[in-house]
Amino acid sequence: MARRAESNNRLDDAARAGWLYYVAGRTQDEIAAIMGISRQSAQRLVSLAMAERLIKVRLDHPIAACLQAAARLKEKYELRHVDVVPSDPGSSSTTVGIAEAGAAEIERWLKSTDPVVLAIGTGRTLKATIDQLPSMECPQHRIVSLTGNIRLDGSAAYYNVIFSMADTINARHFPMPLPVLVSSAEEREVLHKQSLVRMALELGAEADAAFVGVGELGPNAPLCEDGFLARDEMERLTAAGAAGEICGWMFDHDGALLTGSINERVASVPLPPRERAAVIGIAKGKRKYAALKAALKGRIINGLITDETTAEYLLGA
Amino acid sequence: MARRAESNNRLDDAARAGWLYYVAGRTQDEIAAIMGISRQSAQRLVSLAMAERLIKVRLDHPIAACLQAAARLKEKYELRHVDVVPSDPGSSSTTVGIAEAGAAEIERWLKSTDPVVLAIGTGRTLKATIDQLPSMECPQHRIVSLTGNIRLDGSAAYYNVIFSMADTINARHFPMPLPVLVSSAEEREVLHKQSLVRMALELGAEADAAFVGVGELGPNAPLCEDGFLARDEMERLTAAGAAGEICGWMFDHDGALLTGSINERVASVPLPPRERAAVIGIAKGKRKYAALKAALKGRIINGLITDETTAEYLLGA
DNA sequence: CCAACAGGCGAGTAATTGCCCACGAGCAAG
């Protein structure tokens, strides 16, 4: 407990230093004098405040080019919600920018006083997104994971999206204790009868909004990297025309779900019906171009958060 | 129009540079390279983004000391809403910090999809507060000025709070085309029959929330500085026990409205009823201690946004 | 009681940023 208190004090100090730095506009020297610490310590506190995301920075100006791209995307693909953030050409990150924008959109939903059900996918992008969420108290809402977080070998690793999120916003949460893919349609049927799984399935069906990543396929696909799918099977899929996946659901270049056996083995919660719910894809980057475009073509998602460069590609092609 | 477009482009660039700097975390050198400009220009764009408030920084961590002070204030003075921001001991500003916090609270109200009526006072603090508001589209809301912005000599200067606010958030607005003080109760009665004034009065009565500054009295009071009240009259008031004013309404050290003729000459819209509406005072600093305390004692306000140091005083005394 | 270790601190140093100044393009008035 002493440790907890100390660490709270440290964060308090960090918050105070961050406030003095960013809001009051003081220099670190002045902060050091005010708080009675050395300049270096002040610097550490300020950067801690940033690292711990105590200080939130947001851009409050519609950059014309982004707005325009968003409007055109909205029209072209009949989308409900589009956010286009500026690109950072030199960066190789696949999440910078869209994670913040995604978190802002999730926050909007969470701010509702009426209870809502949010469905959440998984993956690196989603993880980065929910890492950007501020702490909130949302006991009125429920969040449900659309995909399982268990690997083929049974280990429970992977991006722990739903739990981190529940931790941050303090809402009731419904994980999905299954792998993404199971061995057969029959096994899936059996597993889906488990009560825990059924709760997730039922909740997913009535979700008001879903936030999902978009997975590319190919030898370096996240599904392979994370041990959900063997590489030879992946090769067979891409050879058969698979273009991408969302929550494990595989689709071809027109965004039609693959009809082979593969999707019968996907144990994920079905995406909420697009007519009623917002299903928002969060993705950017060259590697995802094909998958994103297919998903948009097939109306698998009806919302999009991406960056300028990706938006241009999606509009041009 | 060309000029407008140019200036928009410049702001666009500023926004982009600010985004790259604060969100993507690039250095100004990198931004210069990305945008094809010199480092100095990049620096200018970044600081322009700050100056134009395109970049919003907020602190997202409850500093324990502030929270605690807020809770105690809430209890002691039976308040609905209290925000305590950290103090910056070295700064002489009377608005840094509380302006941001006030704007955040106003924003919360404005985000409501149901139409609300916000009443706004005037003064330096309020001006600084609404300067912190982001641009929003709020056609469903109405905002009404609680006090006039006409001086004794008829000039229409003063802190132009209601118009700036309406400009920023694009809502219907109802100014109060009167001085704060008129010469007699009879004159007030006549003026209050004017249709423009009556609209403001009616709207003020049904306001959901009011945001007001707290004015101290004395020879350097804002009321005198801004030419609403002669200094000799001020002296008579303080001698008679006046402790402060809110929107022109004078009260004594217990927060009871003065009974002399003065308040019969105040032409402001009456404060909305405290039982139904939130009446939130925004003020900090030694010079306002007495007035703030009196206002809280007399329950003239039922909400408070202030800083740590002021909070301590209000709790200690 | 001691060793190992984590984590904060201060000093020094490299990198980054903010600011001042002189220059030149664009533009309006004379």
Place this chain on the structure above:
DNA sequence: CTTGCTCGTGGGCAATTACTCGCCTGTTGG
């Protein structure tokens, strides 16, 4: 066409900030 003005630009420099290193302290586990 010139003059004077404004505004953006880039260079250079001082201020400020970020990072690295070695030291110290407090904690954990034998």
